[in-house]
Amino acid sequence: MTVFEDLESQVRSYCRNWPVVFDTAKGSRLTDVDGNQYLDFFGGAGALNYGHNPDVLKKPLIEYLTRDGITHGLDMYTSAKGEFLSTFEEVILKPRDLQYKVQFPGPTGANAVESALKLARKISGKEALINFTNAFHGMTLGALSVTGNSMKRGGAGIPLVHSTPMPFDNYFDGKMPDFLWFEKVLDDTGSSLNEPAAVIVETVQGEGGLNPARIEWLQGLRDLCTRKGILMIVDDVQMGCGRTGPFFSFEIAGIQPDIVTISKSISGYGLPMALVLIKPEYDQWGPGEHNGTFRGNNPAFVTATHTLRNWWTDDTLEKETLRKGEKVEEAFNKIIGDNQGTEMFTKGRGMARGIQFEGEGLAEKVASKAFEHRLLLETAGPNDEVLKLLAPLTTTDDELDEGLGIIAESVRTVIGS
Ligand SMILES: *Cc1c(COP(=O)(O)O)cnc(C)c1O
Secondary structure (H helix, E strand, O other): OHHHHHHOOOOOOHHHHOOOOEEEEEEOEEEEOOOOEEEEOOHHHHOOOOOEOOHHHHHHHHHHHHOOOOOEOOOOOOHHHHHHHHHHHHHHHHHHOOOOEEEOOOOOHHHHHHHHHHHHHHHHOOOEEEEEOOOOOOOOHHHHHOOOOHHHHHOOOOOOOOEEEEOOOOOOOOOOOOOHHHHHHHHOOOOOOOOEEEEEEOOEEOOOOOEEOOHHHHHHHHHHHHHHOOEEEEEOOOOOOOOOOOOOHHHHHOOOOOEEEEOOOOOOOOOOOOEEEEOHHHOOOOOOOOOOOOOOEHHHHHHHHHHHHHHOOOOHHHHHHHHHHHHHHHHHHHHHHHOOOOOEEEEEEOOEEEEEEOOOOHHHHHHHHHHHOOEEOEEEOOOOOEEEEOOOOOOOHHHHHHHHHHHHHHHHHHHHO
16 A cells, blocks of 8 residues: 555545555445455446446447547547437437537536536626535536535635525525525625526535435526526536436426536446537537547547447336435435434435434444445535445445445444444
8 A cells, every 4th residue: 555655645535535455346346456345335426327347338348449449539520429429319318308519528527517617608708607505516726616615615725706605405404495595686786796607506416415406496496597597507427327317317307407517427437528518509619619638538438328328228227226216215214213312314316315414423434334344435515424325326236235234234333332
């Protein structure tokens, strides 16, 4: 381990919680260099919805590499990109009656968010943005400016300006009617609110602690944006690609955002890839106005195409995700029932689930206890108070039972001690 501690920057983080050297991985399991196996309920922070190295993707990827298919291609037309685009239209957009132009912004979620914010400002000619309390949108300056976490914002080293936070759904525990504040300050010429170009929102806040927005809230936000001429950006980087059930997390609300950001699990294989989906009338970019060397990660296009063909041509995965999500919710409720002395509650939607602990450091202690039992889990929320389950959607029922058993045991140990 010394090479990491000696040479790698202090900025490293996940590895501090899981101080072993991983070597191989398959499905929902990782193996370290000593041959120990770990169950993965972390799922690459949402980048591994289909597990590690799935054979249905590995095979076409290896074939593509073997025949010297283009690896790097900037934004050149390639057969791999063409196949991805037509498959995405056929399998995802058309059946949902969605019309979006597709931008490849560079291969990270933050890059997709930066593009979305730039485009919204260009379209509207306004610079102000609305974000929501406890949002997470990435670590570059524009994305940080709409991110809530004060530690992460502090890393910017400069003032993060031009965004105004509004309360996310249920911020006041249901004590304040929705949008009372947002709509009031929008209408009040004395409020000092700068006219916003766009709102950026997650339908379920991942890093923010698995806070789901209600369907009515999302519909209300869409309606408010339409009435006030504000662009609506849904950041589906973590909750998209089936994490909450449907391919797009906003489908349950029947709304159409103006701009959508997608990344994490879009390649299906953990390869870097990102998309910005833009309503055609808003595709107002000039050629090269947003650029990047790695916009054409062609091996990722290949695995993304096969991901769509394998998992998204019917609703099997969506139904399974909802079913497994309920199973997790039930297990979490049982854990809460069995440990009545400590206040806890469940959060999330689909296979993005969490338990919030009302006691300092408890969620982190449970996660580290779980790691002793060789289960990977992370924490979320402004004070890391939420134990976060983001297991691959392909995790089997047996694996789920095994991991949920470890969580129950870990909670019991931590709270009992
Ligand atoms: C992870 C994440 C991002 C940032 O993606 P990176 O690839 O880490 O830059 C943006 N938005 C949301 C909602 C995310 O979960």
